[in-house]
Amino acid sequence: xxxxxxxxxxxxVNRETGRTIIVPMxxxxxxxxxxxxxxxxxxxxxxxxxxxxxVVLHKGMVRAGHRKSGRDIGLIVHLSASTDWSPRKNDKVxxxxxxxxxxxxxxxxxxxxxxxxxxxxxxxxDLGAVAKACEEWQVPLLAMVYGRGPKIENQYxxxxxxxxxxxxxxxxxxxxxxxxxGDPESFRRAVEGSPVPVVIAGGPKMKSExxxxxxxxxxxxxxxxxxxxxxNVFQARDPERMVRAMALIVxxxxxxxxxxxxxxxx
Numbered sequence: 001x002x003x004x005x006x007x008x009x010x011x012x013v014n015r016e017t018g019r020t021i022i023v024p025m026x027x028x029x030x031x032x033x034x035x036x037x038x039x040x041x042x043x044x045x046x047x048x049x050x051x052x053x054x055v056v057l058h059k060g061m062v063r064a065g066h067r068k069s070g071r072d073i074g075l076i077v078h079l080s081a082s083t084d085w086s087p088r089k090n091d092k093v094x095x096x097x098x099x100x101x102x103x104x105x106x107x108x109x110x111x112x113x114x115x116x117x118x119x120x121x122x123x124x125x126d127l128g129a130v131a132k133a134c135e136e137w138q139v140p141l142l143a144m145v146y147g148r149g150p151k152i153e154n155q156y157x158x159x160x161x162x163x164x165x166x167x168x169x170x171x172x173x174x175x176x177x178x179x180x181x182g183d184p185e186s187f188r189r190a191v192e193g194s195p196v197p198v199v200i201a202g203g204p205k206m207k208s209e210x211x212x213x214x215x216x217x218x219x220x221x222x223x224x225x226x227x228x229x230x231x232n233v234f235q236a237r238d239p240e241r242m243v244r245a246m247a248l249i250v251x252x253x254x255x256x257x258x259x260x261x262x263x264x265x266x
Contacts (some may be wrong), residue, residue: 004138005174012054012074012140016252021243022142022176022200023047023233024056024110025065026078028087036234040065043234048073050243051251054107056142056228058095062104076142077101079130080112080123090148091119094126098133107138108174115167116149124171131172142228144201145174147202150212155179160188167196171190177201177228180215184222191223195225202229209242209263213256216249226250 024238025037025044044055044065054074057065062077079101080092092112101109111130113123115142127143135143145168147160154160158181168176173196180200181187191198200219206212212232219227227250236242245262250256 001173002135002138005134005140008107008138009140009174012076014053014251018197018225019220019250020053021051021131021196021250022051022056022076022177022199022226022228023055024078024230025061025234025244026056026058026110028061029058029081029095030084032176035230036230043239044073045070046194046239047233047243050240051247052233052243053226056110056230059104060102062106073108074213075105076108076110077106078110079103079242080110080114080144081260088118090114090117092126094130098130098137098139102137102139103189105107106139107258108142109134110177111146112144112146113167114146114148114182115164116147116152118149120149124167126169127168127173133263134174141172142175142177143171144177144228146179146201156181160190161187162190162193165190165198167192169191169194169196169235175199175225179203180219184218187219187222187224197225198223199226201234202227205235209211209236209245210228210234210256210260212242213249213259214244217256217259219247220253 034189048071056076079096081095103214145164147155248259
């Protein structure tokens, strides 16, 4: 890895722990202005105060989310898009370039790939092309890789998740984001099969804060490099405090019970 990537990675990863808390807020394209990200600037400010290492935004939301004050936070510009209204919503297309992202002040970029989808071929091609541009410009690449398509019966299947992680690593990602398999033992397979850091996705909004923190704890126990969780953070009862609780587990090695104490109403 070149020094340019190393320097930029330090803006989205904790230098001391080598782990990261990323909060994606790219849902506006896929799902619209959903709860928690109607006001992007406020949403970014809350997770920044909580100690998140980076947020993921689409290019048009960078200015809307720029606060000009408050705690610093890394910026990852998302390059892929599709909407929930599309008959082929699993087929992501590139809507931004690495060069555009750099001009916007990005510390890194991200690309979404759904293996098994009808448009898998094009998405893999795009990931390879973006990885090449990232190497040329020394920009870290986060690959969000999921198993979604006619042949995928369960996207959380450890075999599918391990394959997703390996695809991202094989095609040049610096960090790979995949779904959590449900337990540390099976998720360790995905981590061990990837030579680059693996972070977990948050998925749909969960029923309880304990459930979210248990997922985070299990992933860290399995060797994950952190998390990239959106709705279960920005739609939390208290997003700032939720990030703080996650940071106790991710960066300080605390237990779920210790993290939950932080979420208790004062």
